[in-house]
Amino acid sequence: MTVSPSFQRSNAGAERGFPDVDAVVAALRAEDYIAERDLATAIYLSLSMGKPIFLEGEPGVGKTEVAKALSRCLGSELIRLQCYEGLDVSTAVYEWNYRRQLLHLRGLEAAGGGDARAAVDDVFSSDFLLERPLLRAVRQSRRGEAPPVLLIDELDRADEEFEAYLLEILADFQITIPEIGTVAAETPPVAVVTSNRTREVHDALKRRCLYHWIDFPDYEKEVQIVLRRVPEAPEHFAAEIVRLVQALREEDLFKQPGVAETLDWTNALIALDQETLSDDILRDTLGVLLKYQDDLDKIDDEAVRRLLRKSQSPGD
């Protein structure tokens, strides 16, 4: 097999343990994450090619879960950066510990001064540096440990300024701190970027990554997910629950319930000692599945009956 130069660092990725796509599917399954095969393919490529993976999809389809499961099955640390508007270098990358710096300078003064230049060098050394997620991810991969999984969560919440900065970081995992110098990752961290699409993320950034759109799972997958994540649920009940949620997704709703909602609901029903679905219990717990008043209004008595009928016919 010939390897192009740009592709050389892929070998580092292959060392991370997965010989092929099947291995990724199996490893994720062992960590209770049931992945569609094309998602597993994208993850496998991302690891092997050392490229970040960009996951988009409706809220609650398990984008963040991918990173968590991945870090568990790689046995590496998960470093999470939650995005928000105004996220800047001092919260995402690094910050100087000003209080300690000031105390240190005062201490030197009290002790009778000394060399001012040396004091400055002293104060801007890594002892006074506060690592934030991105710097930590880059440094971690230099310490000879397994490269961490870097989760950049809900990038659509950050603003364009941060996106531009991220573009730089994702290109070569290298961070320059003026006072210290450049820190570069030896093996790039496994980067997972997620977005809920409350804003279009710039194409340039998506192109740097492998892109994957996560859909709602099909019936069989979702039942498997429920059984894995809520082992207390009997199989026939899980099937009933999933059929109902899937029927609900076909209703004309502003916000369809995600897999996260299915799991929450299953847990709620188990906590209420239910073993089968009924009109009353569905009406009372609908708020776990639907989070908008309009949507709740839409599911009236007639819709409840219709949904229950669908959930009880396994022919679906």
Place this chain on the structure above:
Amino acid sequence: MTEGAAAAAARGHLLRNIVLFGRLLRVGSLDVTPTQLRDWVAALELVDLARKGDVKAAARAVLVSRRRDQPWFDKAFELFWQARDPRELEQLELGLMIQRRTERTKRAAIQKLALNDSDAGNDRPDDDRERTARAQLYSAREALRQKDFAQLEGEELDEIKRLMATMRWQLETRRTRRLRPDRHGHRLDLRRTLRRSLTQGGEMVDLVRRGRKHRRRPLVLLCDISGSMEPYSRLLLHFIYAVSHPRSVDPGISRVEAFAFGTRLTRLTRELAERDVDRALQAAAHRIEDWGGGTRTGDALREFNFTWSRRLLGQGAAVLIISDGWDRGDIDLLGHEMERLHRSCHRLIWLNPLLGSADYQPLTRGIVAALPHVDDFLPVHNLASLEQLGDLLFSGGGSAPGSGRPSAG
């Protein structure tokens, strides 16, 4: 030796097919970069070539970066996968070449048309003309500013389009959560303060401050193109084009999204992004399938609310609806969706061309249902009304029936 040659030949075929596949994708306006193609070649060495699903998933992960491109990708991939025999792909390439050729000639024809058009509009007065002529021109222009769009003819129309293009559009700003150096800011910039103090022997003489950064708002335009809007809709599309294409370096609006609606909603943002006015408008007109038909504003707004609002209204956007309010759809739905839209944007402005005539009363069912949820209700029937709109957008001041609501931002 012969085996090696055969393998090399097979490899050559594969590479050739890959390049062809890239071209096929570009025809469907997927912007595939050479880097992406190279990545794909790399990815192909990693997956099992016998498993179609894996090869496809790999190609998609590397080459597609927008969900809406997936249908075309799927089609192109099927062609690529089936065409194992190089001759087939060759035919495919021939087909592509023909398609491109026809597209190119079509484009050239359109350009030629546009050129003739702008030649006609370029008869501007020379500098050496007398002042009286200029004064006459001025009063003529003033009359033109006040003239109803529906009554414009021939040259006047061209002049109005030209004037529209020179107007500058600016939206009020929104305070973001990002900080920047600001002498009057309310927060200390400890990093800079400390740095500066070091030049003064560790004494904090100057405190450096930071404040919130301000940024222009995005704008979403929803334009009614139904039958009753006919006299206005073409010119209004020109207006939307002008707003989407700022002339100065500082765009007064952070992002413009445009939609047309009649009985259904059509997104025009991509079409209007085209640099050339005529081509952009032609593409937009081509896209709209319900041109000059009925109006079901409620359904259109509902579609907007369900599929677009969460993606487009995030950064404190202002929304402009341009419609005469003649509606044949579900009025309850219209009121309901207007309310929802009003809750999720910073400011909702309704522009109505009929508001220009003195005896107009907002009594049509659509307007009655919509008005309670509108921040500003303004005319849009001549150039003067557009200028007025420009002032209002910039100032952010409300002369509104439904204002007094805390701003989202």
